[in-house]
Amino acid sequence: MQNATSLKDFLTQKLPAALEVLRQMVGMNSFTANRDGVNRLGRFTAECFAPLGFTAETVPSVSPEYGNHLVLTRPGRSGRSIAMVSHLDTVFPPEEEVRNHFEWHPEGDLIYGPGTHDIKGGTAMIWLVLHALREVAPAVFEAMTWKLFWNSSEETLSHDFGDVCRHRFEGGTLAALVFESEGRLGGERLMVVARKGRGTWRITVDGRGAHAGSRHRHGANAILQLGQTLQRIATLTDYERDLTFNVATVSGGTVLNRVPHEAVAEGEFRAFTPEACARAKAALLAVAGAGDVRSPADRFPCSVRVEMLSESRPWPRNAETDRLAALWQQAGADLAMPVGVEQRGGLSDGNLLWDAVPTLDGLGPWGDNDHCSERSADGSKVPEFVEVTSFVPKAALNTVAILKLAEAK
Numbered sequence: 001m002q003n004a005t006s007l008k009d010f011l012t013q014k015l016p017a018a019l020e021v022l023r024q025m026v027g028m029n030s031f032t033a034n035r036d037g038v039n040r041l042g043r044f045t046a047e048c049f050a051p052l053g054f055t056a057e058t059v060p061s062v063s064p065e066y067g068n069h070l071v072l073t074r075p076g077r078s079g080r081s082i083a084m085v086s087h088l089d090t091v092f093p094p095e096e097e098v099r100n101h102f103e104w105h106p107e108g109d110l111i112y113g114p115g116t117h118d119i120k121g122g123t124a125m126i127w128l129v130l131h132a133l134r135e136v137a138p139a140v141f142e143a144m145t146w147k148l149f150w151n152s153s154e155e156t157l158s159h160d161f162g163d164v165c166r167h168r169f170e171g172g173t174l175a176a177l178v179f180e181s182e183g184r185l186g187g188e189r190l191m192v193v194a195r196k197g198r199g200t201w202r203i204t205v206d207g208r209g210a211h212a213g214s215r216h217r218h219g220a221n222a223i224l225q226l227g228q229t230l231q232r233i234a235t236l237t238d239y240e241r242d243l244t245f246n247v248a249t250v251s252g253g254t255v256l257n258r259v260p261h262e263a264v265a266e267g268e269f270r271a272f273t274p275e276a277c278a279r280a281k282a283a284l285l286a287v288a289g290a291g292d293v294r295s296p297a298d299r300f301p302c303s304v305r306v307e308m309l310s311e312s313r314p315w316p317r318n319a320e321t322d323r324l325a326a327l328w329q330q331a332g333a334d335l336a337m338p339v340g341v342e343q344r345g346g347l348s349d350g351n352l353l354w355d356a357v358p359t360l361d362g363l364g365p366w367g368d369n370d371h372c373s374e375r376s377a378d379g380s381k382v383p384e385f386v387e388v389t390s391f392v393p394k395a396a397l398n399t400v401a402i403l404k405l406a407e408a409k
């Protein structure tokens with residue numbers, strides 16, 4: 001490999017083309033539910049990578065309302081493969097982009113716009129890194145089989161994408177590299193080595209309705225019971241163990257002269273290990289049954305039902321991921337760039353892949369305010385942006401680390 005200076009020179013020279021790719025991608029609305037927009041972005045993405053020798057496969061989502069997943073492959077001869085993972089969708093409906101004038105908007109070192117950071121900037125990073133690999137290490141680039149995966153609906157946590165990837169990973173897959181945003185701690189760039197799992201739930205309390213004037217003593221107040229049950233759920237949060245329960249929505253009752261017969265709440269829990277998630281779920285299910293709130297007249301009890309709405313498994317800290325992170329830290333040392341690791345609360349496609357092949361996340365550029373489209377006049381609220389000057393150093397880091405991975409036995 002040539003030295004670090006010529007790598008950075010190459011990346012600097014290539015950056016305007018990468019930003020042009022990004023500009024065009026940001027201009028295509030790809031809200032998860034905008035099926036046509038997601039598919040249009042998928043076609044454009046395939047075109048962008050075709051000159052590098054990639055051929056495209058589209059895989060329909062299990063949900064007919066979502067666009068196609070995209071898989072690009074460039075076969076090599078070595079029997080070894082590296083997977084790179086991004087997603088096509090964003091959280092911004094077209095009307096919201098128009099309403100908030102949220103579009104491609106460079107300002108100094110920042111570029112604002114939908115998906116600039118989450119995650120079209122990550123896709124531009126993949127494009128940049130593959131060009132750099134072809135330039136500085138053509139033999140490695142040719143020998144490796146490169147597989148690139150885009151989830152059409154990552155923002156809705158659709159699990160089918162995990163199977164799309166896992167069925168296409170080859171025996172010699174060295175890593176799944178996820179290009180979600182980088183973390184920062186002071187001057188340190190943080191790679192993501194673990195992510196929390198998440199369970200979402202609904203609690204439904206059935207009480208007994210009664211006339212609030214004449215039959216008050218016969219009522220079993222579902223809202224009072226729900227309040228008690230939610231207090232109990234709140235105490236399940238355990239910061240020491242990184243376990244959180246969030247009571248997120250609540251509703252109940254109908255009219256003011258009626259003791260409410262039903263009340264409903266929904267929420268989620270998150271934790272880093274499968275064991276902690278299993279304990280959290282068991283503790284949650286244990287609140288089901290007859291409640292303490294009863295009708296004063298005849299002790300009719302409210303009853304509490306618990307439903308799990310969804311379960312996303314955690315990506316726990318593990319040795320294979322740590323081995324990859326160590327390569328990125330060595331590459332950082334080579335480039336005089338401090339690199340650390342973090343465990344993140346939010347989910348990514350890494351949660352679906354880590355136990356199939358070694359997985360590392362956080363390889364995208366730096367930016368902030370993901371999932372925000374609003375700007376306030378006083379500047380206290382600004383929308384999602386990516387930092388332009390984070391691209392070249394991060395692409396250099398990813399390139400050097402991937403070469404280390406390719407050379408490792």
Ligand SMILES: [Zn+2]
Pocket residue numbers: 087118119154180
């Ligand atoms: Zn994302």
